[in-house]
Amino acid sequence: MVTLSPSLQARLTTPLLIGNVAVKSRVLQSPLSGVTDLVFRRLVRRYAPESMMYTEMVSATELHHVKQMPKIMEVDPNERPISIQLFDCRPDFMAEAARKAVEEGADTIDINMGCPVNKITKKGGGSSLLRQPKVAEAIVQEVVKAVHVPVTVKTRIGWNDEEIVILDFAKRMQDAGAQMITVHGRTRAQGYNGNARWEWIGRVKEVLSIPVIANGDIFSVEAAVQCLQQTGADGVMCSRGTLGYPFLVGEIDYFLKTGENLAPPTPIQRLECAKEHLQALWEYKGDRGIRQARKHMTWYAKGFVGAGQLRAELSLIESVQQGVDLIDRAIAQLVNGYEIIEENQLAIAQ
Template sequence: MAEAAQKAVAEGALTIDINMGCPVNKITKKGGGSSLLRQPEVARAIIETVVNAVDVPVTAKTRIGWDDTEINIVEFAQMLEDSGASMLTIHGRTRAQGYHGEARYSWIKKVKEVVEIPVIANGDIFSLEAALKCLTITGADGVMCSRGTLGYPFLVGEIEHFFRTGEVLPPPSISELLTCAQEHLQGLWEYKGYRGICQSRKHLAWYCKGFPGAAQLREQLAQINTLTEGLDLLQKAKESAII
């Protein structure tokens, strides 16, 4: 972990964020992600080792516990702070919940009340209204958006703009939404080549909802094999009189 962190910093990373919250089986069965909630001494060693290896802030993201019988986030968060973590992001669900049920913000509030480092709340942030509700309940220093940005990365800007100006931004037009999808596709191609095109099929589908012709466009994008195919389909959709 220390070596990986040093390589990241050498490439320009300004922060090292350690994921101690991933609930996916292939990660937890190898001792990673949210399984670290059951291995606090290992988590402590990771934070301390990385903190001593780099000169940038080291942060961590985690969940409230393994399951309803093992909700230990308050003690776990205090341990991470004592180990040198500069900030914590907490998803308000247990590992057992995955992404089901509601995020339990009350546990994030409890953490915020006992640690001095910034606490970022995560879970069910799908709108500006949800972000405001979360911050009101938790008293957190900020929110993290994850699933809420799938097909709608504008959400981050909408939340940031509101807190900076007090103004609610209008939603993007369909043209703006699909332009963003084109940029997303272009980026995946430049970063991963054909593999990126394959991965883009599900990402592009998230953009295609809530407007006439979206279902047909979604089906077409699910079959693309080249960058040009995808860009052309999105461009035609932007120019379509239906949209």
């Protein structure tokens, strides 16, 4: 059980100001490649209507070469606030991409300076920018010049334990014109392993005047509150905790605003949500949506008897109907299971 101190609650119930964009929630849904498409964001927003959401990261080089806007950059005209995340190492391509992103409806432009994937870092993008602060500065400066919306940066604490550069790097990004910085409290070398080192996020907060968002290991309301208390950050960003659980951002947001916990979804509600997610992915992306849905479905199927078997089956679905049938069968079994428990309890009670 976690409680919110009155001072923390007072601080967190004011809007988050990202330049001239006021966001009425201090909980953000992170960009997740292969996950945070329009369909997923709609589900998250149902529970967290005021939160800032991010597209998957978009390559500025690819954008330069294609005629048609990629689907990952598509934004629903009603979904606000929304940030389009870009990555690359070329300031001119980034500026061009940012202009296109604003045309698509982005409220802010986020620059990815944290991705650890070799394919990206070898080309000078993502977390490799932590080792090229001058290039990183030039990117921010050019993007700021190119668009009228706020420009933000998402990064890590450093390349490895020998190169934890975040204090200097974050200041440079602020001086270059970034209006907010999100810090994932891991080094590039850590990947997604070990703990996020929130203590570094607290130090960043001490030296910057722009908002600092804490990211890494925010898997629950408790973790969010502990992180906000420990770091003094202006908000928290949820990532892996939302995989198969689009309720998390809303749960934390609700707690920060009211001091009360929402009832967590039951396994049946989670499966109903999985079914809706599957059907929407199919409608939005066709067969490719089904292939992408497999991983989502396995993330939803957790925390009840028979979940392992269901996960194995859902990871192989070839059609929307096959997935729907499997989920419906699991829901029916859960419903029957609950009846049995209730009957037993009734028997005991009698």
